[in-house]
Amino acid sequence: MATAQSPLLYDKVVRVTHVYLGPAADRFIARQVQNHLHKSPQELSPPDLLKLIDWIRLGVSLITDDSEIVEEYANQLLKLAQSPGKSKSQA
């Protein structure tokens, strides 16, 4: 389990996503990880992040035509890739 000081990478991704998808954020990220990375959300690790961002970008493009916000969202997630949190196995 992650401590309060070092949240799981998954939680960080959800926190960023919350700004864009609100209450649907957790469910959305869990689905992306499970369906496209074939992992449980807690097992999300830094090497998965770029692939996950690609899937998220693709998914979000289906609900909006506003490419600027999509890019802004992807960039926020890319920042996590540069300073990733811990996966469950590392925590």
Added chain:
Amino acid sequence: MKRTSSALRSYIWLTGLFFLLIITLPANHLTMQQYKLSAVQYHTLLLLVELPLVAVWFAAFYGYAKLEQYATAIRDTPEGPAFQQLANGCKWLAWGLPIPSLLTLLLGAIANNHASFHATTIIIGNYAGLIFPLIAFGFISESGRELIQRAKLNFTATTAKNIQFIFVVLGVIYCYLIFRHLDLHSIAATNNQYFLPVWLLVLTLIIPYLYAWFIGLLAAYDILLIARTAKGIFYQQALRLLASGLAVVIATLIAVQYIRSVLPRSGHLSVSATFILVYAIYAATAAGFILMAAGANRLKKIEEI
């Protein structure tokens, strides 16, 4: 998908039955004389006049089906039950459009051959027009309150005062306009266009209508407030579409009920300024249902991708 097809199937059945009744039921002699129509011309005119209404029904059934789909998609989430209530409310609103029309058509045909049944037709038509929105606004209001409490939101004192003021003004004008049609010398008199004694009219039509409108307007405000303060750019955009659509639907249906009860039903087809105004408002209702469907569709997409 299953829910859309179930709603659309219901719509097709209701529309089919409605058209069948329009074509087969005997023509209204009063309308035929008034507009100098033959029976065939009467049925054709009635069909043409009712066509826009059938289009509004379609928008309503499509809208509630989309909202039900979204509610089903999130049924296991914390906000799931509130959206299920909202979908139920919209379902009652949608069914509340064709059922009173069908009932009025059927009863009107009976009254056409049995003049003594005319009063019963008007009374049942008035109650049918009340019961559906009363139940629907109840569901929608419950849903709005639940979502408001979950989001820990509430009215400011100014907003509460404004809502009360608007409601008092609408209510008092409504009572004034209704009472103009009544013989107030005796509360038991039924010689009015509602065919009800004044006391019964007040207790079973005026008060329930005012109550329904009050909770309906409050629910519309609640839903708009939730959408305005919701977190998540994409989520909020979709929720705003849904909330705006729902607010338009509630406001326009209240407007139609207001007009219909202030200007009592005649029981036969009459192409007047009121009739055109009601149709214009119904067009806005249809637009509201379509907006609502678009919002629900977008929210559902967020849950699917």
